[in-house]
Amino acid sequence: MNVLIFLIPAALFLGLAGLAAFLWALKSGQFDDLDGAAERILLDDEDEA
Amino acid sequence: MTPGALNAWTHDAGGGKRRMELMVPDMHCAGCIGKVERGLKAVPGVSNARVNLSTKRVAVEWADGEAEPQTILDTVEGLGFAARPFDAGQAGDGEEEAVNRRLLRALAVAGFAAANVMLLSVSVWSGAQDATRELFHWISALIAVPAAAYAGRPFFHSAAGALRHRRLNMDVPISLGIILAVALSLFETATGGERVYFDASLMLCFFLLAGRYLDHMMRARARSAVTQLLSLSSTGAQVIETDGSRRYCPLAEIKTGMVVAVAPGERVPVDGRILHGTSDLDRSIVTGEAAPEAVGPEGAVEAGTLNLTGPLQIEVTAAGRDSFLSQVIGLMETAEQSKDRYVRLADRAAQIYAPLVHIAAAATFAGWVWWSGDWHLSLVTAIAVLIITCPCALGLAVPAVQMVASGRLFRKGIMVKEGSALERLADVDVVVLDKTGTLTLGAPELLDPPKLSGETRALILSLARESLHPLAKALVAGSKPVAVLEEGLEEIQEVPGAGMQALYKGKVLKLGSHLWCYGTEDTARQDAVSVLHAALDGEPLAQFSFRDQLRPQTRQAISQLAELGLGVALLSGDREPAVAAAAAEAGISQWLSCAKPGDKVDFVAELEEKGMRVLMVGDGINDAPALAAAHASMAPANATDIGRTAAGLVFTSADLAAVPYAVEVARSARRLVHQNFTLAALYNLIAVPIAVLGFASPLVAAVAMSTSSIVVTANALRLYGRKSATVTRDRAQVSSVDAGPNTEAAA
Numbered sequence: 015m016n017v018l019i020f021l022i023p024a025a026l027f028l029g030l031a032g033l034a035a036f037l038w039a040l041k042s043g044q045f046d047d048l049d050g051a052a053e054r055i056l057l058d059d060e061d062e063a
Numbered sequence: 064m065t066p067g068a069l070n071a072w073t074h075d076a077g078g079g080k081r082r083m084e085l086m087v088p089d090m091h092c093a094g095c096i097g098k099v100e101r102g103l104k105a106v107p108g109v110s111n112a113r114v115n116l117s118t119k120r121v122a123v124e125w126a127d128g129e130a131e132p133q134t135i136l137d138t139v140e141g142l143g144f145a146a147r148p149f150d151a152g153q154a155g156d157g158e159e160e161a162v163n164r165r166l167l168r169a170l171a172v173a174g175f176a177a178a179n180v181m182l183l184s185v186s187v188w189s190g191a192q193d194a195t196r197e198l199f200h201w202i203s204a205l206i207a208v209p210a211a212a213y214a215g216r217p218f219f220h221s222a223a224g225a226l227r228h229r230r231l232n233m234d235v236p237i238s239l240g241i242i243l244a245v246a247l248s249l250f251e252t253a254t255g256g257e258r259v260y261f262d263a264s265l266m267l268c269f270f271l272l273a274g275r276y277l278d279h280m281m282r283a284r285a286r287s288a289v290t291q292l293l294s295l296s297s298t299g300a301q302v303i304e305t306d307g308s309r310r311y312c313p314l315a316e317i318k319t320g321m322v323v324a325v326a327p328g329e330r331v332p333v334d335g336r337i338l339h340g341t342s343d344l345d346r347s348i349v350t351g352e353a354a355p356e357a358v359g360p361e362g363a364v365e366a367g368t369l370n371l372t373g374p375l376q377i378e379v380t381a382a383g384r385d386s387f388l389s390q391v392i393g394l395m396e397t398a399e400q401s402k403d404r405y406v407r408l409a410d411r412a413a414q415i416y417a418p419l420v421h422i423a424a425a426a427t428f429a430g431w432v433w434w435s436g437d438w439h440l441s442l443v444t445a446i447a448v449l450i451i452t453c454p455c456a457l458g459l460a461v462p463a464v465q466m467v468a469s470g471r472l473f474r475k476g477i478m479v480k481e482g483s484a485l486e487r488l489a490d491v492d493v494v495v496l497d498k499t500g501t502l503t504l505g506a507p508e509l510l511d512p513p514k515l516s517g518e519t520r521a522l523i524l525s526l527a528r529e530s531l532h533p534l535a536k537a538l539v540a541g542s543k544p545v546a547v548l549e550e551g552l553e554e555i556q557e558v559p560g561a562g563m564q565a566l567y568k569g570k571v572l573k574l575g576s577h578l579w580c581y582g583t584e585d586t587a588r589q590d591a592v593s594v595l596h597a598a599l600d601g602e603p604l605a606q607f608s609f610r611d612q613l614r615p616q617t618r619q620a621i622s623q624l625a626e627l628g629l630g631v632a633l634l635s636g637d638r639e640p641a642v643a644a645a646a647a648e649a650g651i652s653q654w655l656s657c658a659k660p661g662d663k664v665d666f667v668a669e670l671e672e673k674g675m676r677v678l679m680v681g682d683g684i685n686d687a688p689a690l691a692a693a694h695a696s697m698a699p700a701n702a703t704d705i706g707r708t709a710a711g712l713v714f715t716s717a718d719l720a721a722v723p724y725a726v727e728v729a730r731s732a733r734r735l736v737h738q739n740f741t742l743a744a745l746y747n748l749i750a751v752p753i754a755v756l757g758f759a760s761p762l763v764a765a766v767a768m769s770t771s772s773i774v775v776t777a778n779a780l781r782l783y784g785r786k787s788a789t790v791t792r793d794r795a796q797v798s799s800v801d802a803g804p805n806t807e808a809a810a
Contacts, residue, residue: 018195022202026179033175040167050116056093 072148073132080110082124083132085139086149090119095144102142106130120149159283166279169214170272176210177265181765184262188762200252200259207261208245214268215241217275233413233454236420237271240264240453247446258443260450263764267450270772271458278462281469282481300325300332303376317379325375327531330367334387335377337362341559342373343532347499349387349684350636354593355533357560367684367703371531372559387684391705394660394688407483408736409461413454420452427755440757447759451750456771460739463779468732471782476700476715477725484711487695488726489733490676494624495667495689497681498635498645501699502617502719505682507533507593507609509541519604522552523597526565526574529555534595535563535574537609562595570600611641617649620719627726629678634658634666636685663689680722682706697722728782735782739775746771 039045076082090099096114099121103112108129114121123135132148139146183199191199215238222234244264251259300323302312309324317323317333325331327342343355346368355371358364364377365387381387406414424445431441461482469479479485496502515523524542527535552565552572562575573580573596580598597604624631633654635642642656655666663681667689670677679686679693682702690696690709698710707713714721750767753759 022183025182026202026206029175029179033171036171037168040164040171045167047115047117050096050114053093053096053116057097 070132075127076124079127080124081127081132082122083135084149085121085123085136085146086119087114087121087139087144087146088119089144090114090116090121098142099139099144102138103135106134106138109135121146163276163279163283166217166272166276169217170269170276172210173214173265173269173272176206176214177262177269180207180262180265184259184761184765187259196257197252197255200248200261203259203261204249204252207265208249211241211245211264211268214265214272218268218271231414231417232410233417233458236413236417236449236452236454237267237458239421240449241267243446244450244453247443251443258447258761260447260761260764263450263761263768266765266768267453267455270455270769274459274462277466278482281462281466281479319379319381321379323377323379325370325377327370327372327374330369331364331375331377333366333377333379334381335364335379337364338376338378340373340375342375343371343559345369345371345533347505347683352499352637354641359559371533372557391660391684391687394664396691407461408486408733409457412457412740416454416457420449420454423452423751423755424448430755431757444754444757444759447757447764448751448754451754451759451764451767452747453768454743455768456739456743456746456775459772460743460775460779461736463776464732464735464739464782467779467782468728472712472725472728475721475724477721478713478715480711480713484695485729485732486736487676487711488678488697488729491629491678491695491726493630493632493670493675494678494680494722495632495634495670495693496651497679497683497686498633498637498642499611500682500702501680501686502633502645502649503611503613504717505611505701507537508612509537510592510608510610512542512607513605515605522567522572522599523574523605525552526555526563526572530557530563532557534593534607534609538595538607567599573598611645613645613649614717614719616718616720620723621650623720623723624726627723627730629726630675632666634663634681634689636663636683660685660688664692667692678722678726680719681710697725731782735779739778742774742778743771746774 044051073081073083087099090096096116099114100112103109103121103123106125109123109125111124112121121139125135136146136148180203183203187196187199218234218238218241221232222238225232225235241264244260244267248259248261248264251257300312300314300317301309302317303309303322303324312321314332322338323333323335331344337358337360339360341357341359344358344364345355346352346365349365349367358375363380364375367387427448428441428445431444432438435441465479465482465485468485469482472479499505520542524539527538530536552567555563555565557563558575558579562573562579564571564573564575566572575596577594577596578584580596580603581601593609595607595609597606621631631651631653633642633646633649633651635645635654635656636658637656639656642654646652646654655662658666663686667677667679671692671694676694678695678697679690680697681687681690682699684703684705686698687703687705687709690698690706695712696710697712697714698706700707700713700715702710702713712725714725746767750759750771753763753767
């Protein structure tokens, strides 16, 4: 059962990392325009403009 | 627009930059995004332009002083998109956005915590013992307590608000369930007990937040769609100073006694009295009267009327609170106050459900104390009852269905402003329609154009093209384009209230009323149609008839409403012959003409008093009080701002088929909501006895709650595939596109 000492923190860390990633994405406005994000993939000159 | 006016919409973006948001409703694809962004970035001085397709807005930033807001607006319009400035702060958008993010963050936290706690719980259920179990319980507690405290806030807040007003809403049993489950589990963990409900309480939070988020999304989306429609009309006016100079003045700063100039084609911004000038006024959105009216000095004008033919100088007699518009708003407020407070379905269910749950828990506690005498065991069982009856399915039942229903309506161009509007729409049994602009398109159309020689036609049309009068515009729009005249018209002039005249090869060409062309009144005049005469030196050239045409497919829409078992009535401020003709053509037997705004409210109130539920469909300023008074209301997208604000639903399609379609979807939604309530009740019939008898282990609670939530959501999704019985018949093409693959299952 000693393996739990690593596994539980590892599981929690991964979960927290996922949560942090989501909150960061939310904060940086990546969920502001879902329709636009779906369409922008079709624009090929996004970076040059 | 005047140059200075646009600066009010710009903001300081820091670093010497200015920022402005533009609303561009016609953007709908990647091509549009590229075109608008590239076009704007090409403007000198513009540093950034970013389109948001979901809200149909574009944010532009430029170095202060290097670009003009007007240039930016013109650039977008030059690309073929209608654009207008938009102030997010003013529209209250920032607040919506903040609530949205708060809910999403709470949802993420609840999801994370629920998944991790569930991981530990599964280990416990599969046989972890003693020290390991206790360790797992402690770790769960460590995650669950802060997570529930954070994610539960939206419920705690609303529950506290309801209790403060001595009411019960759905959030009261929810909050109680969450708090008691966490408290009991914490106690059990500390005393080394077996039954820990951390996972159940977090899962509850997660599902309910999902429902709450859907509900909020729906309202936010509809709201942003409605703000897109708000026009820039009359946010200011040209004020003429005493020294004769003119300046642009925002509406809020206009005071009684000022003189404003209104050019032909502009809307009158304020109530006033005409000082100089004669013109024709289109009062249709104010009074419902379709035919324009001639006005001259000393004539009174109301805010919102459209100036058609001549420039006017108006002395402001009432600004702000005293204006006609404000009186209408006053009528609206009275109408809303006298209307019964509508209690939403979910809250009605909560009012029955919440006491039942609390009584069941109390009875369980009393029963167990009496039977076993064990206070601890009795308390644990009672709390288990509260947890398992926590209205997870009920909390999802309504928002999930309404989200799907409003999504369906949205695709047909119908915007639902709030969930209760949809619920009310399902209840209606009478539809009251306004005529001008609602039943009809609100603009005259040429009826069977007479056959004319090429030259005569060219002659008349060249003259008609010079006018803004709706009949002249309809004449040009309804006729084939013609070649240019070999010899131009000279001395073209328009006489408001009469007609136009010009010189052609030395002869006098006249276009206008019978009196204007021939000097006598027309004896064969019909009231239902407007007639335009053309004469050359008093010799008749032609005669054109016009009528405000019904919207396309109006007859079908009316008969569909009848098929749905709804009574239909027509209510208009227009003159009797025009209303009678429109009613006959649309197939409506009950109608009322010459109705003032107050009459319309009375008509609606009378029907409601007889126990009928009225759906009011109208567009004008004069309809707004009736829209507010009716049980449910709809307005076309080209309605006045106040009409759209008063209405619960707004439709953008040109035809009236939107009305029966919306009623039908609302009824399906109500059916599904009721089914969901039944499912939730069935769940409780099974789950409550289990909990009361003390068999509600944490595993049973987790399985029961997640199953019921999923069943309810799946039931709501059935609405996606459901086919509309009456509407699909006429619009087979449209429906075949959006009818989902699971149509069979839903039928």
